[in-house]
Amino acid sequence: MTLSTEPHFSTTGHQTAEPSVVAGLDAWRELNPLQQPTYLDSEAHKRAISELSTLPPLIFAGEADVLKAKLAAAARGEAFVLQGGDCAESFSGATADKIRNRVRTVLQMSAVLTYGGSLPVVKVGRMAGQFAKPRSSDTETRDGVTLPAFRGDIVNDHEFTPESRAHDPQRLLRAYHTAASTLNLIRAFTSGGFADLRLVHEWNRGFLANNANYHRYEALAAEIDRAIKFMDACGADFDALRTVEFFSSHEALLLDYERALTRIDSRTGNPYDVSAHFLWIGERTRDLDGAHVDFLARVRNPIGVKLGPTSTADDALSLIDKLDPEHEPGRLTFVTRMGADKIRDVLPDVLRRVGEEAPQVLWMCDPMHGNTITSKSGYKTRRFDDVMSEVAGFFEAHKEAGTIPGGLHVELTGDDVTEVLGGAAHIEDDGLGDRYESLVDPRLNHEQSLEMAFQVAELLKK
Ligand SMILES: O=C[C@H](O)[C@H](O)COP(=O)(O)O
Numbered sequence: 001m002t003l004s005t006e007p008h009f010s011t012t013g014h015q016t017a018e019p020s021v022v023a024g025l026d027a028w029r030e031l032n033p034l035q036q037p038t039y040l041d042s043e044a045h046k047r048a049i050s051e052l053s054t055l056p057p058l059i060f061a062g063e064a065d066v067l068k069a070k071l072a073a074a075a076r077g078e079a080f081v082l083q084g085g086d087c088a089e090s091f092s093g094a095t096a097d098k099i100r101n102r103v104r105t106v107l108q109m110s111a112v113l114t115y116g117g118s119l120p121v122v123k124v125g126r127m128a129g130q131f132a133k134p135r136s137s138d139t140e141t142r143d144g145v146t147l148p149a150f151r152g153d154i155v156n157d158h159e160f161t162p163e164s165r166a167h168d169p170q171r172l173l174r175a176y177h178t179a180a181s182t183l184n185l186i187r188a189f190t191s192g193g194f195a196d197l198r199l200v201h202e203w204n205r206g207f208l209a210n211n212a213n214y215h216r217y218e219a220l221a222a223e224i225d226r227a228i229k230f231m232d233a234c235g236a237d238f239d240a241l242r243t244v245e246f247f248s249s250h251e252a253l254l255l256d257y258e259r260a261l262t263r264i265d266s267r268t269g270n271p272y273d274v275s276a277h278f279l280w281i282g283e284r285t286r287d288l289d290g291a292h293v294d295f296l297a298r299v300r301n302p303i304g305v306k307l308g309p310t311s312t313a314d315d316a317l318s319l320i321d322k323l324d325p326e327h328e329p330g331r332l333t334f335v336t337r338m339g340a341d342k343i344r345d346v347l348p349d350v351l352r353r354v355g356e357e358a359p360q361v362l363w364m365c366d367p368m369h370g371n372t373i374t375s376k377s378g379y380k381t382r383r384f385d386d387v388m389s390e391v392a393g394f395f396e397a398h399k400e401a402g403t404i405p406g407g408l409h410v411e412l413t414g415d416d417v418t419e420v421l422g423g424a425a426h427i428e429d430d431g432l433g434d435r436y437e438s439l440v441d442p443r444l445n446h447e448q449s450l451e452m453a454f455q456v457a458e459l460l461k462k
Pocket residue numbers: 087133134135136137369440441
């Protein structure tokens with residue numbers, strides 16, 4: 001990567017940071033970043049990056065600070081975090097209906113988890129920017145034809161033709177604009193009355209009426225019902241519960257996109273990546289001396305790192321030294337994704353050592369990425385029971401280590417897709433093809449997501 005961009009200035013036009021701080025934001029360019037696109041037209045790429053650098057921030061740095069304080073509370077056991085959305089958002093999927101359904105699903109899950117844990121739930125979407133995908137292979141072969149792998153709508157198109165799979169720098173701009181319109185609608189929904197607790201509870205009653213496992217969840221739903229009636233009788237101000245905070249997040253994979261959207265906060269002189277409130281580093285790019293760790297170490301957003309099954313306590317402690325040397329509350333989240341068959345063996349030791357040396361770290365469970373299988377019919381899928389077993393293993397490991405299970409990170413959609421096996425509707429291998437819509441990984445559908453919430457609420461109650 002040789003592309004260089006101009007130093008960035010605050011949105012008010014003044015350079016408020018030390019030149020060395022600004023220069024450091026480009027140090028990743030010398031570190032051979034993994035999983036980056038290759039553009040044939042480097043001039044078009046430069047023009048796209050230069051335009052991105054002039055576009056307004058998608059979030060305000062102060063909002064990222066608010067989220068950081070909430071994540072700090074979750075790390076202390078005073079809140080629980082729910083982070084959810086598509087594996088890969090798509091440009092064509094950024095419709096009002098689909099965005100509304102995803103927001104609604106996260107709100108419904110949050111209501112159940114709030115009750116189960118008697119804790120505020122911090123709501124974070126894998127939304128409004130989750131467009132870039134790391135892949136296991138650079139290519140895909142179908143019927144003897146090999147083309148570049150699909151790397152997310154920000155890089156290329158999913159259609160299996162040479163033209164569609166070419167890496168197109170114009171997509172960087174389309175990703176920004178799609179993120180902006182998605183975030184705008186999320187902000188409208190969550191501040192305009194769509195998040196009203198009474199409405200959300202009514203939706204949950206509708207979910208229960210149609211769920212085959214009704215009997216398992218009925219008692220909890222009845223308790224929530226009584227709690228709402230009790231609040232009402234006490235004169236609770238339900239109008240104050242019509243608005244919720246909803247934060248955006250995505251994997252910070254394409255570093256020139258993230259760099260172009262990094263600005264100096266005029267309040268503090270610190271750099272923030274204003275493409276989203278929360279950014280994370282994926283399992284494939286968390287190399288300690290790699291470009292992604294270098295870049296995210298230099299921005300002040302709250303950040304996350306995925307930890308897969310080969311992670312050790314030493315790996316985690318070294319990542320903390322680089323990414324959170326001051327042990328700042330809310331700054332660093334580890335998102336474990338070890339697999340249902342490994343989490344109980346691997347996680348407790350990591351938790352014990354990190355818990356002793358760096359108790360400020362927030363722990364979240366991604367029960368999706370360690371449980372991916374290929375079904376007999378050839379679909380990339382996951383079993384709902386494996387997903388839930390990993391969540392249970394996460395709670396067990398924290399109990400064993402005396403640390404705090406702080407949240408869930410889930411690939412989900414609000415639509416009625418058939419991508420994950422099982423759940424009360426018993427989706428089976430031969431039904432996966434009915435509505436398999438994901439462009440990369442299988443997501444919990446609306447019903448499976450709510451079942452997860454009811455089951456996790458049971459775990460939180462314990
Ligand atoms: O979402 C996560 C990864 O991008 C995805 O699991 C990679 O999938 P692949 O192994 O099919 O490339």
